[in-house]
Amino acid sequence: MNNISKKILLIAFFLTVSVNLYSQKEKSNTIGIVDVSTIATQLPESQEADKKLKDMQKVVTDSLMKMQESYQKRVEGYLKQKTMMPAAEQQKSEEAFRVEEQQILQFREGKLTELGQKRDEFLEPIRNKIKTAINEVAKEEGLKLVLDKTSSVVLFNDDNMDITFRVLDKIKRGKK
Numbered sequence: 001m002n003n004i005s006k007k008i009l010l011i012a013f014f015l016t017v018s019v020n021l022y023s024q025k026e027k028s029n030t031i032g033i034v035d036v037s038t039i040a041t042q043l044p045e046s047q048e049a050d051k052k053l054k055d056m057q058k059v060v061t062d063s064l065m066k067m068q069e070s071y072q073k074r075v076e077g078y079l080k081q082k083t084m085m086p087a088a089e090q091q092k093s094e095e096a097f098r099v100e101e102q103q104i105l106q107f108r109e110g111k112l113t114e115l116g117q118k119r120d121e122f123l124e125p126i127r128n129k130i131k132t133a134i135n136e137v138a139k140e141e142g143l144k145l146v147l148d149k150t151s152s153v154v155l156f157n158d159d160n161m162d163i164t165f166r167v168l169d170k171i172k173r174g175k176k
Contacts, residue, residue: 045129060111
């Protein structure tokens with residue numbers, strides 16, 4: 001082979017190696033990291049949902065406090081008069097207190113379930129909005145996998161893989 005052929009072969013070899021290395025670099029960054037909690041806390045809808053839930057929780061807590069205070073006063077009154085009551089009346093009063101305790105517990109459990117359902121109801125559209133924006137950014141960036149930064153699965157990530165603020169920007173631009 002002459003010198004020119006060797007040089008052309010050498011250049012072709014380096015071009016092939018360079019193209020392969022470049023394509024491997026492009027393929028290696030197909031994972032993105034996103035901090036869903038950062039996005040959620042910055043959305044006005046999340047803040048509004050949080051306020052509604054706290055207001056509802058306060059109403060439930062206040063109702064429970066009133067029920068418990070009323071119950072406690074009746075128990076204290078009963079204990080003061082218990083020694084002067086006939087045994088049958090004592091038994092009837094104590095059974096009424098057990099029933100009332102159960103009612104208070106059932107009220108509490110029912111309200112906690114209701115609050116959980118309301119929380120899910122308020123957060124579902126927010127989750128969907130965030131997921132849609134993540135999907136759009138992932139497609140734009142050519143990502144194959146996006147992980148939540150706050151999950152225990154992500155042990156380390158390079159900051160240039162974090163798409164949190166691109167997703168947040170996508171959501172905010174989508175409002176305009």
